[in-house]
Amino acid sequence: MSAGSGGGSRTNSGPAEDLLIELDRDAGVPLHRQIEASIRASIRAGRLRAGASLPPTRALAAGLGVSRGVVVEAYQQLTAEGYLASRSGGYTQVAASMPAAAEAGATAPGARPPARGVFKVDFGYGRTDVSQFPRAAWLRSVRTVLTTTPNDRFAYLDGRGVPELHEALCDYLNRVRGTSAVPGDMVICGGYGQGIALLIQVLVQRGARRIALEDPSSNDDARVLAAAAGLDVVGIPVGPDGVRVDALHRADADAVVLTPSHQWPTGGVLSAAARAEVIRWAERRGAIVIEDDYDAEYRYDRSPVGAMQGLAPDHVVYCGTASKTLAPGLRLGWLVAPPHLVADVAAAKVLADRGSPVIDQLTFADFLARGEFDRHLRRMRPVYRRRRDALLDALRTHLPDLRPAGIAAGQHVVAWLPPGLDETAVVTAAARHGLGIHGVGPYRIAGTGPGGLIFGYAILGEAAIAEGIALLARAVREVRGS
Numbered sequence: 001m002s003a004g005s006g007g008g009s010r011t012n013s014g015p016a017e018d019l020l021i022e023l024d025r026d027a028g029v030p031l032h033r034q035i036e037a038s039i040r041a042s043i044r045a046g047r048l049r050a051g052a053s054l055p056p057t058r059a060l061a062a063g064l065g066v067s068r069g070v071v072v073e074a075y076q077q078l079t080a081e082g083y084l085a086s087r088s089g090g091y092t093q094v095a096a097s098m099p100a101a102a103e104a105g106a107t108a109p110g111a112r113p114p115a116r117g118v119f120k121v122d123f124g125y126g127r128t129d130v131s132q133f134p135r136a137a138w139l140r141s142v143r144t145v146l147t148t149t150p151n152d153r154f155a156y157l158d159g160r161g162v163p164e165l166h167e168a169l170c171d172y173l174n175r176v177r178g179t180s181a182v183p184g185d186m187v188i189c190g191g192y193g194q195g196i197a198l199l200i201q202v203l204v205q206r207g208a209r210r211i212a213l214e215d216p217s218s219n220d221d222a223r224v225l226a227a228a229a230g231l232d233v234v235g236i237p238v239g240p241d242g243v244r245v246d247a248l249h250r251a252d253a254d255a256v257v258l259t260p261s262h263q264w265p266t267g268g269v270l271s272a273a274a275r276a277e278v279i280r281w282a283e284r285r286g287a288i289v290i291e292d293d294y295d296a297e298y299r300y301d302r303s304p305v306g307a308m309q310g311l312a313p314d315h316v317v318y319c320g321t322a323s324k325t326l327a328p329g330l331r332l333g334w335l336v337a338p339p340h341l342v343a344d345v346a347a348a349k350v351l352a353d354r355g356s357p358v359i360d361q362l363t364f365a366d367f368l369a370r371g372e373f374d375r376h377l378r379r380m381r382p383v384y385r386r387r388r389d390a391l392l393d394a395l396r397t398h399l400p401d402l403r404p405a406g407i408a409a410g411q412h413v414v415a416w417l418p419p420g421l422d423e424t425a426v427v428t429a430a431a432r433h434g435l436g437i438h439g440v441g442p443y444r445i446a447g448t449g450p451g452g453l454i455f456g457y458a459i460l461g462e463a464a465i466a467e468g469i470a471l472l473a474r475a476v477r478e479v480r481g482s
Contacts, residue, residue, distance in 0.1 A: 032463070039083070053093050120467070121468035161188025181318070189333045191333040203288065217238075265454050268406065294324055298377075430472055
């Protein structure tokens with residue numbers, strides 16, 4: 001029966017010119033999973049070619065007789081898997097490059113895990129829900145910029161970026177994050193990745209030999225860039241409340257990279273006493289503290305934690321980004337640097353790319369000044385909180401001996417494994433069951449510490465989160481049984 005037609009049949013399908021989907025309401029399989037499976041199969045079989053447009057979620061939902069949220073969840077999961085891609089204007093299309101197709105059925109024990117992108121559920125970290133990007137508000141700011149900006153703003157600027165964004169960001173950061181930022185100390189960059197690269201370049205030019213990183217910490221930015229620049233990299237152990245300052249004193253480092261407001265990945269918050277001791281260390285050594293404030297805007301069960309930069313603006317470089325709050329594709333980041341570093345960082349930015357795109361900077365400045373950024377964050381906090389709560393509820397139900405940590409803020413949770421449960425074995429078994437998840441081990445510098453799992457929940461709906469934890473419980477039972 002065609003979608004939208006009457007009758008009492010328990011099967012709905014959309015007309016060919018829209019999207020052919022069969023829904024069996026008696027199958028006991030969630031409707032969004034049936035939609036996912038149908039679209040996935042059509043893409044793999046070549047019936048939906050790369051670049052083909054899919055019906056809007058509202059239209060497809062009406063045709064299939066389901067709620068729009070069911071279709072949205074299906075589209076989001078297929079986008080996360082790499083089968084679909086969102087396009088400007090709100091269109092969803094088949095992605096230009098397809099993930100490798102997984103073989104039907106369960107993977108045999110000991111077989112190679114499926115490639116990333118073909119998991120049933122993927123708890124990959126570091127992703128924000130870009131489907132929630134505030135397109136209408138952003139478009140209003142774009143129009144304002146294009147109709148009111150003086151001509152000279154579109155010429156070459158210095159490496160620091162446009163003054164309008166400096167002022168708007170300083171107003172926001174000083175109000176919300178407790179920084180002591182002034183417009184003259186700000187450099188706009190292409191996200192945190194470029195920002196940390198510029199800082200490492202300047203530090204090396206100034207004679208730095210060694211950089212300290214939290215252990216564990218991300219291994220795809222500062223760690224790789226510092227090693228490539230010839231710096232010695234030393235790991236500083238992280239405890240429940242963030243980096244251990246006693247170990248920092250022994251590190252003989254010229255700079256340290258910290259995530260003090262929500263340590264990545266353990267979620268600890270550096271105490272006031274520890275922050276003061278880190279600053280005393282920097283003052284005694286003439287060292288630099290690089291503060292990566294990557295997701296502090298998302299907090300759920302605690303009061304705001306101010307930025308370290310506000311305590312010692314002459315020794316702390318504050319790094320912020322729109323990647324976790326709006327969308328990583330914007331490539332918008334900012335550094336608030338000590339005055340003696342600003343000129344060198346701006347010069348490095350000019351050499352890197354002649355400056356970040358002016359229209360994007362001015363748009364973000366208007367977006368901030370209008371209060372749209374604050375409104376977006378207020379709208380997204382309860383969304384992410386519900387997803388976090390779904391994750392914690394599922395862990396309590398299916399895996400009560402896993403110990404969640406860092407749950408009060410951010411877009412991910414770490415769960416420590418009980419003694420005797422091997423992290424690598426669990427991750428491998430989870431992949432065989434169609435679940436994508438990362439262990440803490442690969443992000444350790446010294447290579448030692450308790451086993452743990454990193455759950456990124458930002459792009460997953462509550463139903464997908466529950467399904468993922470059920471898959472993980474099966475994997476854990478398999479590991480324990482073996």
